Amino acid sequence: MQLAVNIAVLASIYALIACGYVLIYRVSRVLNLAHGELMMLAAYLLLTTASSFAGHPLFAISAAIGLSILVGAMVYLFLMRKMTGEMALAAVLATVALGVLLRGITVIVWSAQQQYPATALGLVNPSIALPGGARISLCGALLVACTAVAYGSLLAFLRFGRWGVRMRAAGQSPLLAAQRGINLHAIYAIAWSLSTFTGAMAGMLIALDSGLGQTMTIIGLKAFPAALVGGLDSLAGALAGSLIVAAAEVLLIHYVDPLLSEVVPFLVLIAMLVVRPWGLFGTREELDRV
Amino acid sequence: MSEPMLSVDKLEVVYQRAITALQGISLGVAPGQIVGVLGTNGAGKSTLLRAISGFHGVDDARVTEGTIRFEGRRIENGEPHRNTRAGIALVPERDKVFPNLTVAENLSVPVASSGSRADMSRRQALVFHHFPRLGDLRARTAGLLSGGERQMLAIAGALMCGPKLLLVDELSLGLAPVIVSDIMQKLVQIRRELSLTMIVVEQSAAVALAVVDYGYVLENGRVVLDGDATRLRDHPDIREFYLGQSSAGGRRSYRTVKQYRRNRRWYG
Ligand SMILES: Nc1ncnc2c1ncn2[C@@H]1O[C@H](COP(=O)(O)OP(=O)(O)OP(=O)(O)O)[C@@H](O)[C@H]1O
Ligand SMILES: [Mg+2]
Numbered sequence: 001m002q003l004a005v006n007i008a009v010l011a012s013i014y015a016l017i018a019c020g021y022v023l024i025y026r027v028s029r030v031l032n033l034a035h036g037e038l039m040m041l042a043a044y045l046l047l048t049t050a051s052s053f054a055g056h057p058l059f060a061i062s063a064a065i066g067l068s069i070l071v072g073a074m075v076y077l078f079l080m081r082k083m084t085g086e087m088a089l090a091a092v093l094a095t096v097a098l099g100v101l102l103r104g105i106t107v108i109v110w111s112a113q114q115q116y117p118a119t120a121l122g123l124v125n126p127s128i129a130l131p132g133g134a135r136i137s138l139c140g141a142l143l144v145a146c147t148a149v150a151y152g153s154l155l156a157f158l159r160f161g162r163w164g165v166r167m168r169a170a171g172q173s174p175l176l177a178a179q180r181g182i183n184l185h186a187i188y189a190i191a192w193s194l195s196t197f198t199g200a201m202a203g204m205l206i207a208l209d210s211g212l213g214q215t216m217t218i219i220g221l222k223a224f225p226a227a228l229v230g231g232l233d234s235l236a237g238a239l240a241g242s243l244i245v246a247a248a249e250v251l252l253i254h255y256v257d258p259l260l261s262e263v264v265p266f267l268v269l270i271a272m273l274v275v276r277p278w279g280l281f282g283t284r285e286e287l288d289r290v
Numbered sequence: 291m292s293e294p295m296l297s298v299d300k301l302e303v304v305y306q307r308a309i310t311a312l313q314g315i316s317l318g319v320a321p322g323q324i325v326g327v328l329g330t331n332g333a334g335k336s337t338l339l340r341a342i343s344g345f346h347g348v349d350d351a352r353v354t355e356g357t358i359r360f361e362g363r364r365i366e367n368g369e370p371h372r373n374t375r376a377g378i379a380l381v382p383e384r385d386k387v388f389p390n391l392t393v394a395e396n397l398s399v400p401v402a403s404s405g406s407r408a409d410m411s412r413r414q415a416l417v418f419h420h421f422p423r424l425g426d427l428r429a430r431t432a433g434l435l436s437g438g439e440r441q442m443l444a445i446a447g448a449l450m451c452g453p454k455l456l457l458v459d460e461l462s463l464g465l466a467p468v469i470v471s472d473i474m475q476k477l478v479q480i481r482r483e484l485s486l487t488m489i490v491v492e493q494s495a496a497v498a499l500a501v502v503d504y505g506y507v508l509e510n511g512r513v514v515l516d517g518d519a520t521r522l523r524d525h526p527d528i529r530e531f532y533l534g535q536s537s538a539g540g541r542r543s544y545r546t547v548k549q550y551r552r553n554r555r556w557y558g
């Protein structure tokens with residue numbers, strides 16, 4: 001039972017991060033390899049807002065979320081705008097460079113030590129008993145809930161929202177979308193903001209749960225196989241991929257060796273690439289990418 | 291002639307900084323007119339329409355000389371979405387629908403230039419009235435439509451942008467003649483109701499000359515001939531090369547041939 005809970009929490013973490021990769025890739029065909037760093041930046045921003053708005057945890061959290069959405073939009077407007085849609089390789093390399101830069105900046109500004117935003121905010125993270133004898137931390141439960149809400153609303157937005165449909169259209173055929181009056185820059189900026197928003201939620205909740213340090217980028221990187229396993233341009237696929245990767249990781253840690261933790265997602269990815277290079281939902285999604 | 295809605299002046303378009311696709315093209319379109327652009331493969335017809343609608347980054351194309359004015363404002367090298375919102379909608383030659391979206395979703399994508407909700411739904415009603423087939427196929431994925439249905443959807447999509455000027459690239463491409471004349475008729479009808487101005491690009495002169503008020507013939511990126519529909523229909527070269535009729539009827543006088551040659555040199 002505890003294993004199932006652990007899988008659910010880990011899968012939620014991966015899924016919440018993976019949807020950021022998927023959103024940007026699906027709309028603009030750019031792989032954002034700085035997603036983990038953007039997520040970490042959001043958590044550090046929370047550390048700062050926590051000390052500026054002492055005594056108002058919710059206030060601090062919303063301020064940090066607002067800031068990270070702004071960062072996402074800025075990254076698109078000032079860095080990615082020139083490259084998106086034209087130079088795929090340059091765009092990916094730019095995100096790699098951005099990631100390294102962000103890592104450097106966070107070390108300089110916030111130091112490389114492990115820090116605890118939860119204490120800074122004065123929050124406690126009690127462990128909750130679940131029926132069946134399993135336990136889940138409050139932040140873990142919040143993570144699962146946030147992921148469910150995020151996926152529910154993203155899927156509904158893309159399926160029924162006017163701008164959601166336009167985002168899908170722009171992802172399929174940017175030229176025709178532009179010819180239909182859609183400002184692609186606005187669409188891409190929305191995708192980057194949404195992606196950093198979900199990433200920021202993940203980053204903050206993880207930091208509140210288990211502290212904050214440079215290792216957070218590794219979690220971001222481990223969520224990447226989850227997105228890839230699902231086919232990279234499908235949200236449902238990202239969800240399935242996260243479940244698979246999380247289940248494999250938790251089970252192998254439990255039954256084989258805890259040291260496997262770091263490599264399992266990539267083992268799953270390699271196995272997947274050998275068997276189905278287009279990803280779990282890759283082919284079907286060619287026709288119906290939702 | 292009234293003030294032109296669109297005027298193209300000595301336009302030159304270059305692809306990849308090296309390939310000149312259009313040279314010295316000048317044309318004018320008055321409000322309410324249907325203007326035809328004829329020409330064989332590779333003449334530059336699509337390039338002309340794309341230049342008016344706006345190039346996208348990946349086209350790697352630029353207007354290097356000349357101007358395009360729409361309602362007095364210069365729009366050459368403008369972004370496609372701006373031109374669309376200014377009132378120019380294109381029915382492209384290829385990639386004309388979003389294949390993974392349903393018909394209904396395809397029609398909800400356009401950002402209308404006069405963006406009121408009521409206006410949009412009025413337009414949608416008009417589209418379904420003229421193309422009832424699209425109404426039946428609302429929930430169908432656009433990638434699964436037949437060629438004719440896809441063309442209807444493309445026209446409907448362009449109309450949902452609320453254009454004043456509609457650019458149609460090769461309506462007849464890959465469609466049976468019956469369907470072509472059917473869609474063309476609907477289009478002419480819709481045009482009257484919405485008082486649209488149109489530019490239609492065609493390889494098939496028979497299709498174009500049936501509806502246009504004025505036409506231009508392109509060859510190797512230059513205008514080699516222009517005139518109203520009757521003049522073009524009666525022109526021996528058009529009869530011979532585009533309408534596939536022999537000019538043995540004795541109508542081919544020496545004078546018109548010479549005029550054609552002279553036109554050629556003027557525009558070249
Ligand atoms: N993206 C591009 N890059 C380079 N050259 C191009 C590009 N698109 C078109 N051309 C060239 O420009 C010229 C005009 O092409 P265009 O597509 O405008 O012709 P067209 O009259 O529409 O022909 P068709 O009737 O076959 O559609 C051709 O010589 C073509 O090779
Ligand atoms: Mg063409």
